[in-house]
Amino acid sequence: MLLRFPAWKVALLLVTLLLGALACLPNLLTEQQRQQYIAWLPVKPLNLGLDLKGGASILLEVDPVELRQNELRNVNRAVGEKLRETPLIPVSSRNPEGDAVVVKLRNATDRAQALERIRSLGKPPAGSIGVPDYYAITERADGAIEIRFTDARFEKLQIDALSSSIEAVRRRSDNSGLVEPNIQKQGDSRILVEVPGLNPAEMDSLIETLTKTGVLTFNMVDPAANIADYTPGVPRNNRVALPDDSLNGAIEVIHLDAIIQGSDLSGAQQDFDETGGASIAFSLHPAGAKRFGDETRKNVGQRFAIVLDDRIVSAPTIISPITGGSGRITGSFEIEEAESMAVVLRSGALPAKLKVAERRVVDASLGADSIRAGVTASVVGVALVAAFMIAAYGLLGVFAVIALLLNMVMMIGVLSFFGATLTLPGIAGILLTMGMAVDYNVLIFERIREEKRNGRSPITSVEAGYEHAMATIIDANVTHLVAALVMFNLGSGPVKGFALTLALGVLTSIFTAVVVARWIMSIWLKTFRPKWIPI
Secondary structure, three states, X not given: OOOOXXXXXXXXXXXXXXXXXXXHHHHHOOXXXXXXXXXXXXXXXXXXXXXXXXXXXXXXXXXXXXXXXXXXXXXXXXXXXXXXXXXXOOEEEEEEEOOEEEEEEOOHHHHHHHHHHHHHHOOOOOOOOOOOOOEEEEEOOOOOEEEEEOHHHHHHHHHHHHHHHHHHHHXXXXXXXXXXXXXXXXXXXXXXXXXXXXOHHHHHHHHHHHHOOOOEEEEEEOOOOOHHHOOOOOOEOOEEEEEEHHHOXXXXXXXXXXXXXXXXXXXXXXXXXXXXXXXXXXXXOHHHHHHHHHHHHHXXXXXXXXXXXXXXXXXXXXXXXXXXXXXXXXXXXXXXXXXXXXXXXXXXXXXXOEEEEEEEEEOHHHHHHHHHHHHHHHHHHHHHXXXXXXXXXXXXXXXXXXXXHHHHHHHHHHHHHOOOEEOHHHHHHHHHHHHHHHHHHHHHHHHHHHHHHOOOOHHHHHHHHHHHHHHHHXXXXXXXXXXXXXXXXXXXXXXXXXXHHHHHHHHHHHHHHHHHHHXXXXXXXXXXXXXXXXX
16 A cells, blocks of 8 residues: 555655755754764755855866967977987978978988878877878978878867866866866866855966966077077977076077976975075976986086976076986966966966956855845745645645655755755756645645545545556656756756756655655554545
């Protein structure tokens, strides 16, 4: 029988309600009360979204022009390594120019072999089926070889750049000590960063930390280069001229091919040098440490440049081989600047600089107004639903209202347990599930009323009411769950918040409106054994 509840079912039901109430409890207490009474409880209050707590919202966009230039530099370096393989193929120049890497050979007789080596770079890994070549390689009339990305390859690079940028932004946010930032993909090339509770004064510092490219390279300085032959920032002869901050912005010419890169770092932190000035201490992975040791051993007496985001911060002379796998970047750093740069370096470089497409601040007072409006709407909505249920169904309506209140407790408890973030659309989802929860009771109660009119006893009327309404309730819930899952997977931001609360509300509503309300009704029937149902 549907109204029969064995002891184990009752125990399971009560334990579930108790766990839901415990998970909900932190939301009803102040921080001091939580520390005093329930510090042992491993559940935190609901996180409040930007629209409820106030804070900063920043929309970042990957710069496709800079992405192409950065990736062309990687191609340029890879081409150089290929051409230096035995036997060496000498070149007169090798530089990124526009949207291509241009290679000019010294000997025209080496062209066939050079093309073969370069084409091998652009082949997908063995076993890849249907994957086009990475590069479009052409020969110019003057004998130069041009290497460009194919459209398919650059599209893939953009997708990968967005994914790695999201991960880098997340690591930088975490390392910056931000509390629960919301970071998500928006569209095909943008990243939405929401930081509840962040005040406007902190936004500029956050944007600077998130948008720094964070590209670190160690490059040998070319002392023989004529600075007058170079335009700062424009590669020429596999070299580039950059400003040296340690020499008040004077121009230095360095080799494009880096000794080590940021990916060789195993750690970075703000430190102090011998004079007490702020610096950045770094350590290298074993492979990077070996490469750095080998290069410094070969170039004792020469200078190498430490380049951060296309600016030379220091260009020390190699006194002896540096084989320890660690070092220090010194310069005219402020302590905050050195700490910020250390965060960027240990969080990983961006594949391209992120541009700020949009920025806005939600004032905390507006968030407080939203909370008051949301709470007022919830209380009024639940009160009206409760009044309708009691007026329409009497005592059975009271049972439904009890189940409704338990449903709200369960929903908030489940959301708190999973560390969800509550937003205004989330509150709307909660209110919707409140209506859905009593809707299930309406279906059941109307069926009970119909069975009563047909002359059935109270117990058989209730049994038939639950039995015949279940199919409709299950169909409705499956439909709601499918809609919620579609919104959660395809939507973003507020839509996801609404979908999450809707899906959880469907599950808790089934439990409270069908199971808990039926259990309460079974207790009433068994205790009072009524001759008729007041409905």
